[in-house]
Amino acid sequence: MNIAEPPTVRHPAIPLGPLLGLSEGENPAAWARIRGAKLLAGRQMAMFMLAANLVGAAIVAMLFAPHLPLSWLGLWGLAAAGVGTAIAVRRLRTSAVPGALAGIADLRNTVFEGAALAAVWGVPVMVFDRYVDSGTALALWMVLSVLMSAAAVALAPLVPAAVAFIGGIALMVAAELIVTHLFVAAAGTLLFAAILIVGCVSRARALVLLRGSELTLTERDETVSLLLGESEDNRADWLWETDAQRRVIRASVRFALALELQPAEVEGTPLLKLLAGPMWEAGNFSPGLRQLADKLKRRESFRDLVMPVFVHGQERWWEISATPRNDDHGNFLGFRGVASDVTAERVTAEKINRMARFDPLTGLSNRLMIHEMLGEALAEAEQWDSRSAFMMIDLDRFKAVNDTLGHPIGDRLLRRVSERLGQLVTGNEAVGRLGGDEFAVVVRDAADMARVEKLAQSIIDALSAPYEIDQHVLWIGASIGVATSPRDGQSAENLIRSADLALYRAKDAGGGVFRCYEPQLHVDAEERRVLEIALRQALDRNELSLHYQPVVEAGSGRLTGFEALLRWQNPQFGNIPPAKFIPLAEAARLIEPIGEWVLRTACAEAASWPSDARIAVNVSPDQLHNPNFVTVVAQALANAGLPPHRLELEVTENAFVREGSSAVTVLEQVIGLGVHLSLDDFGTGYSALGYLSRTRFSSIKIDQTFVQGASRGMPEALAIIRAVVALAGSLGISTTAEGVETEAELNLIRELGCSKIQGLYFGRPLPVEEARALIRRARRPDASAAA
Incomplete structure (x- = not known):
């Protein structure tokens, strides 16, 4: 039920829960106002209830004075006056503003006020009454009856307080009467209290209905006032009227002012001519004006038709609505309508449209x-x-x-x-x-x-x-x-x-x-998409593994360590080459977790090798631009128990050419841990010597394209290798030649002075078990000098 609805002949039922403050009503906002009205009514009767309590207390004191010690009566009188005064002050502190809101707790807590008053007045009933005669007891009952009736009047809006006070006194009186075997009197007392309580509830219901009606009327009055106020303030609307020939008749002053004309100039002029302005002679009409002309011709009603109107060369936008007029015989008399200037709204809409599209x-x-x-x-x-x-x-x-x-x-x-x-x-x-x-x-x-x-x-x-x-x-x-x-x-x-x-x-x-x-681009993109999905699950599914390619000394062929190379074996796509999935991992931002796994796995494996064997791990530029990379390296070494000098990180020149690169700073911190650093694929990228001067590399790796070119006698490749070896030697940096596959290439690289060699001639990338077997053979006392 919506309690804000006005009462009808058949009063709607008011639930007791919201009425007693036990629960919220269906319309919380309305019930909050009604509770405020009930507290306001209780506030207005606060002094009346205080006076009734003080007068009643004085009468009781006089009745019991001949029978009881004055100290008893004095203490009780002070208690009665104090409780009554405290309740009155509490009531007076509530809001005195009509329409104030109140919560459920505000109404519910009034039950303590009624209970406190009942407890005070229960003393004469339960204690004092034992020391007096029957006449004094009857007089006390009369005083209590008057107080209960006064409470039914003063506390009716506050039903919890009224029920607590009236019911409390009635129960104590009835109990005392039952003890003295006056059962009829006890029943009468309870019946009297029940009648008073029912009256309180009925008055509270009436107050709810009345307040609900007042709220409804107030909201309606405010709505009407708002509409009237908007109508008075809105000066952009005006009326217009035409005859059967579509000429303006009885031109209103505001309509003429909107056109910046006098009413006499507007009177009798065709409406379309007034709206077309300078476009009338040229016949260049806007779509809105053409639609208006069609509606007028067909004598059809129209609403909210927007069109441009030129007033002294300035474009304005009007919104027009109209209906046809007919006489009692059905003859067409013309149109009557309303128009408003919506130029500001139109400009705002155009700005919003431009913001949305430009x-x-x-x-x-x-x-x-x-x-x-x-x-x-x-x-x-x-x-x-x-x-x-x-x-x-x-x-x-x-x-x-x-x-x-x-x-x-x-x-x-x-x-x-x-x-x-x-x-x-x-x-x-x-x-x-x-x-x-x-x-x-x-x-x-x-x-x-x-x-x-x-x-x-x-x-x-x-x-x-x-x-x-x-x-x-x-x-x-x-x-x-x-x-x-x-x-x-x-x-x-x-x-x-x-x-x-x-x-x-x-x-x-x-x-x-x-x-x-090209169509192949879509095929490649779809393949990348599918591979990316599979790659995101590769680590969790243990599809990634490391192979280890031997690195040997150029002169003796002694095995010095391995380079860890990442491999991906997928159940669906088989063996996927690194050249395909590594760039994909970098583009999908998967290279950091994968690179961290490679680093931890390689360090853990190298920790089981002989103490002079190194492990080389490739590092992506994306990893070097992560400030936490140094922590990742340190944790991988610590967890594996691998000395830092046995780890060599290989980076390419691309790590230094990224915009806003911080790779140099990160690498300096890594070198500070004691880790070796190798510049991979030197000569294939930008090959700026500044990298070598800014970063303390321990090794330079010469790309296999130069090795193979030199073996075919290409002078450029030979010159580049000689220059790199000479440069590295002057800087105290070793060189590693990659991609050595034949004995001729091996002899040439030794002749050119490279420090280390890596390639298929000494071994392909090996699974972990084969790499372990190789290093065990290489470290046997009877092993040959060759790897």
Whole structure:
């Protein structure tokens, strides 16, 4: 039941739970106000109840004075006055504001007030009454009857207090009467108390119904006042009326003022002419005005029709509603309607629409708008049996600008990029920003594929030219993926995905180029997706293992240790080569947990080898950019019990060329642990000598391509190996030649002066059991010098 509803002839039932404060009602907000009203009513009767208690106490004291010690009566009188006063003060402290809210506990706690008063008045009944005659006892009962009746009046809104006080006194009196065998009197006392309590509950129900009705009326009055206030404050609405010929009649002043005309100028003028303004003569009508003219012609009602209206050359937006008028005989008399100026709302809506579809930084179309334009281009191409294209552009080296010069410079650079893109496109193309440093171009008509490719190359050339921003000369580049419909996708989602795959291929090629989508890209992407899912479970399923390739001294051929090489054997795909799954692990951010497992496993295995054997472990650039990598290394060594000098970490030059690289700092901390460091694949990357001067490497590994080239007599390869060996020797760094597969290559490498050799000539990567057997044979006293 909703207690805020006004009472009807048949009063709705009021549940006792909310009435007594035992539970919440169906409408908590309304019941909170009703409880506040009940407490307010109790507050208003607080002094009446105090006076009744004081007068009653005085009468009782006079009745018992001849029979009891005055000290007893004095103490009881003080107790009665103190309790009554405390309750009155408590009532007066409640809110005196009409409409205040009160909780269930506020009403429920009044039961303690009634119980306290009943306890005080129970003393004369249970104690004093034993020392007086029957006449005095009858007088006491009369006083108590008056007090109970007064409580039924004063405490009626506070039903818990009234029930506790009246019921408490009645029970004590009835008990005393039963003890003296006055059973009829006891029953009468209880009946009298029950009648008073029922009356209290009835009055409380009436108060709830009355307060509910007041709340309903108040809410309705407030609603009507609010509506009337809005109507008075809203000066943008006005009435208009036309005759059967659609001419304005009885023009209202406000309608004329909205058109900035006098009522006499408006009177008799066609409504459409007034609304069309200067467009009336040219006949260039807006769709909204044409729809209005059609409604007027058909004599149909219309509502909330929005159209532009030109008032003295200024565009305004009006919202118009109207209904046709007919006389008693059904003859059409014209239209009567209402109009309002919604220009502000229209401008706000356009701003919101622009924010939803345009990039706030560059002003270009955003991802949502690009998606919509691509969908329109695809639909148009399908209609004319043509082709459309989508280009996804990613800036090269943009992150370095943000990291080194800050985001404000980066934002200005993005605006300059958008300006150059805007200068390159024509009416056939639309350019937008997808987010971050990614842009896109929608080519509506891509029938001439050579023109599309020429545009892609022009974009790369334009964006690769230098930028001058705040006295900084910035060089970036661009990579582009191109997809064409319907071959590469017939929906916007498919075409965008195809362009993204083509962009991935362009970035994989080193950037600064464009690539067109090929079906194989999708096959490769699907294969990567499936492999990535399997790779995420490889560690838990124990599918990864380590093989160990021997590393020997170049001169003696003595086994010095192994390089740990990761292998993946999947039940579904078989043996997957590292060249395929290692880049996948790096792209999927799985290389760190996998690399940590490799490090721990290799250290644990090497701890069982002879004390002079080393283990070499490859480290990904992603691992070196994790500040916790040093802790990972230290824990792996400690858990395995492996001395740090027996661990050699192999890193490639790519670890140093990442933007914002912190690899040097991490490697210095690793070297501080006593771990050796080797520069792997030297000569195949950037080969900057600064790496060797900034980092204390203990070994340089010469890539197998130079070894094989030197064995074929290539002078460039021979010169590079000689230069690396000489450089390493001058820096006190050893050299390891990789990929030695024949005796001729072995002799050549020894002749060139390399320190160590690794390759199939000395052994393929071995499973752990074979590696253990090999090192046991190599360390036997009768073992030959060769590995």
